[in-house]
Amino acid sequence: MTDKSGRVVRIQRTFDAPAEDVFDAWTSPEVIQRWFHCGPDWETPEAEVDLRVGGNVRVVMRKPDGTEVQAQGRYTVIDRPHRLVMTWTFDDDPSNEQLIDLSFSESEGSTTVLMVNRNISTDERRDAQDAGWHGCLNELERMVAG
């Protein structure tokens, strides 16, 4: 959280599988579909993955009352099985375009994935203002806690 690019979420996890398999799982429409399927009576009528630079990834979910929600992104870096970068925007927060940067490193048959998720609009604002964030969120948490 001390990364100067600000609103950063970092998650790292190791999967017991080779890098190719882990990479393919991240780009599988099935995974994206399941991830978004957040209730037993929800439907996921559409999940599309166009795996090429500039290609879109998109998922549409339908709630029991028929309303649809969706999320989508665009691949910007595809380097199988080492790195995958895409933009991502949740339909419920359309002004908040995020960047998901995944790095895959395999060691003895296991693959560690590091995801760095940050907010694009904040980065652009930061560049415009030439103001770093330097531990801002730590400060925030400290104050909330204190």
Add this chain to the structure above:
Amino acid sequence: MANDMFSALAHPLRREIVERLSGGPATVGEVTRDFSVSKPTISRHLRMLEEAGVVSRVIVGRTHRLALRPEALAEASDWIETQRERWERLFDTVGEYLVQQRERR
């Protein structure tokens, strides 16, 4: 709301104000002491913090007292936590999928 909050904090001078107020309420003069910028500039930064709900201002006579609004900061912190949970769930889904793939083979 979270966006206002984050843009309010996206400036070193405003973060300095918030840090100084984290010790407790203070007057505008106390909070902006030794800032080498003009009064209108300080007013503009304070207004942004107030509009984002980060700082409250109470005027008593000629004294303007500023205080942090911890609930606004808590909201920003909740937002971060929600994002994290979403992405953690994606990692869980990938893990489950990989296990099923292996079982299929």
